[in-house]
Amino acid sequence: MSFATTDICDDNPGLLEDGRLAVLPPVFKHFGQNIKFSGPAVTLKVFEDNVLVRATLETPGNGSVLVVDGGGSLRRALVGGQLAVLAQNNGWSGVIVNGCVRDADEMNACAVGIRALATHPQRSNRKGEGERNLRVDIAGVPVSPGNWIYADADGILVAEQQLA
Structure with a gap:
């Protein structure tokens, strides 16, 4: 995986200006062994309920x-150690959570990239509520299914298509 978010930004000022390339605010903490990851976005919208998160990570991530x-x-965790193992074993490049995660030590043992706002020890509700494959808002930045995500030590980018 040879890309740098800084280079993508430097090489695409027009895309940054017109919004086809966006930078997520620097509010996400890193978990998992893979600091750098990229791939097409699969989106979920849930609130304090991770049933759809688990169901999605149980499928091939490709x-x-x-x-x-x-x-x-910031009241409950949506991803924990078991889900990080699922992400790793099912070929997901990474997981970005506009919310909390838990089992940080277990997640950090997994060969996957995970970003989240914070850790929280309380697990999520399990009602199965939420939506998949829709445009979501992550810290003020719209992300649509199929947008391309690039994450590294310098930040997280959302592009309308693959750039690097």
Whole structure:
């Protein structure tokens, strides 16, 4: 995987200006062994309920990035160690959670990239509520299914198509 978010930004000023390339705010913490990851977005919108997150990570990821709009909730974790193992074993490139995660030590042992706002020890509800494959808002940035995600030590980018 040879890309740098800084180079993508430097090489695409027009896309940044017209919004076809966006930078997520620097509010996400890194978990998992893979600091750098990229792939097409698969989107979920849930609130304090991770049934759809688990169901999605149980399917083949084929190098995609699961983008979870958890509404920015800091009250419950949406992804934990078991789901990080699922992501790793099922070929997901990464997971971005606009919300919390838990089992940080277990996640950090997995060969997958995970970004989240914070950790929280309380697990999510399990009602199965939420939506898949829709445009979501992640920290003020719209992400649509199929948008291309690039994440590294410098930040997270959302592009309308593959750039690097």
